[in-house]
Amino acid sequence: MLLDRLKLFGGNSNPELTVKVCQHLQISQGQGTVRTFSDGEIMVEIGENVRGRDVFVMQSTCSPVNHNLMELLVIMDALKRASAWRITAVLPYYGYARQDSKVLPRVPISAKLVADLITVAGGHRVICLDLHANQIQGFFNIPVDNLFAAPVLLDYIRQHFMNDLVIVSPDAGGVERARAFAKRLHANLAIIDKRRDKDQKVEAMHIIGEVEGRPAIILDDMVDTGGTLTEAAKALAQKGAASINACCTHPVLSGSAIERIEQSAIERLIVTDTIPLKPETKACKKIEVLTVAGLLGEAIKRTHLNDSVSSLFV
Numbered sequence: 001m002l003l004d005r006l007k008l009f010g011g012n013s014n015p016e017l018t019v020k021v022c023q024h025l026q027i028s029q030g031q032g033t034v035r036t037f038s039d040g041e042i043m044v045e046i047g048e049n050v051r052g053r054d055v056f057v058m059q060s061t062c063s064p065v066n067h068n069l070m071e072l073l074v075i076m077d078a079l080k081r082a083s084a085w086r087i088t089a090v091l092p093y094y095g096y097a098r099q100d101s102k103v104l105p106r107v108p109i110s111a112k113l114v115a116d117l118i119t120v121a122g123g124h125r126v127i128c129l130d131l132h133a134n135q136i137q138g139f140f141n142i143p144v145d146n147l148f149a150a151p152v153l154l155d156y157i158r159q160h161f162m163n164d165l166v167i168v169s170p171d172a173g174g175v176e177r178a179r180a181f182a183k184r185l186h187a188n189l190a191i192i193d194k195r196r197d198k199d200q201k202v203e204a205m206h207i208i209g210e211v212e213g214r215p216a217i218i219l220d221d222m223v224d225t226g227g228t229l230t231e232a233a234k235a236l237a238q239k240g241a242a243s244i245n246a247c248c249t250h251p252v253l254s255g256s257a258i259e260r261i262e263q264s265a266i267e268r269l270i271v272t273d274t275i276p277l278k279p280e281t282k283a284c285k286k287i288e289v290l291t292v293a294g295l296l297g298e299a300i301k302r303t304h305l306n307d308s309v310s311s312l313f314v
Contacts, residue, residue, distance in 0.1 A: 008055075009056070059071065069096075087124050089125075101135075119140065125144070165188070205235040222252050223253060229264075245267050248271055273292060
C-alpha cells in the first residue's frame with residue numbers, strides 16, 4: 001500500500017537494471033511503448049493511467065548518447081502531458097557530465113544544457129549516481145540527489161581483499177574519492193601524478209605514496225577508453241605492487257578499452273551496471289559487474305515516501 005501511487009518507467013538504454021529495481025521495490029514496471037521510426041524519430045505511448053501518480057523514469061544517457069537522451073526527454077514529455085503529479089528522472093549514468101566547464105574559449109557547457117533540457121521536459125527532481133563533477137547539481141533549478149556507489153564497491157572490496165591495501169587515485173582529480181575509500185577501509189592512499197607534453201600525450205607518471213609489495217586498487221568514477229587506467233596499472237607494476245585491481249562506477253568502455261584492459265597488468269576490473277555491457281565486453285574475463293539496483297531502488301522508495309536519502313550513506 002505504501003508504494004501504490006509510485007510508477008517506474010524505463011527507457012531502452014538499460015532495461016535489465018530497470019527490471020532489477022522494480023523487483024527490489026516489488027512493483028510492476030510502468031507500461032509504455034517506445035518506438036523509433038525509420039527516419040530516427042522517437043515515438044512514445046504511455047500504456048496506463050498516470051494521472052496524479054509519482055512517476056520515476058530510469059534512463060542511462062550512455063551510448064548512443066544522443067538517442068538515449070532524446071528518448072528520456074520524450075518519455076518525460078509524454079508523462080507530463082498525461083498529468084503525472086511528479087516526474088523524477090533517474091539517471092544512473094549522466095551523459096555529457098565531462099563537459100561541465102569552459103576549458104577553452106568558445107566551447108559549450110553541455111552538462112548545463114542537458115540539465116535545462118530535463119527541466120523543460122517536465123522533470124521535478126533528479127536522481128543520479130556518482131556525477132563526474134559535483135557542481136553539476138548546481139546546474140539544475142530542481143532538487144538533485146547525487147547517490148554514491150561506494151557502499152556497493154566497499155562491500156565487495158572488504159570481502160575479497162586482504163589487509164595492507166592501498167587505494168590509488170589515477171589522477172589528481174580523483175584524490176577526494178580515493179581518500180574517502182581509504183579512510184573507510186583503513187587502507188593506505190597513493191596518488192598518480194600525470195605529466196603531459198605539448199601534444200597532450202602522457203609523458204611521465206609519478207606515484208606519490210608507498211605501493212611496493214602491497215595489493216593496489218585503482219579507483220575512478222568511470223573508465224572510457226581505458227588509457228589512464230592501464231597507464232596507471234603499468235606505473236604500479238613498475239613500482240612493485242603485489243597485485244593490481246581496479247574499481248569504477250561507470251563502465252563506458254569505448255574504443256579499444258577492452259583490448260587495453262586485456263593486455264594490461266590489471267587482474268580484475270570491478271564495475272557496476274549503471275551502463276549495460278556490450279556482448280564483446282561481457283566476454284572479457286577480467287571484468288566483474290556489481291548491481292546498484294538495491295541502492296537506486298531504496299533511493300526511489302525514500303524519495304516517494306519523503307524520507308531521508310542522505311542517510312543511505314551514513
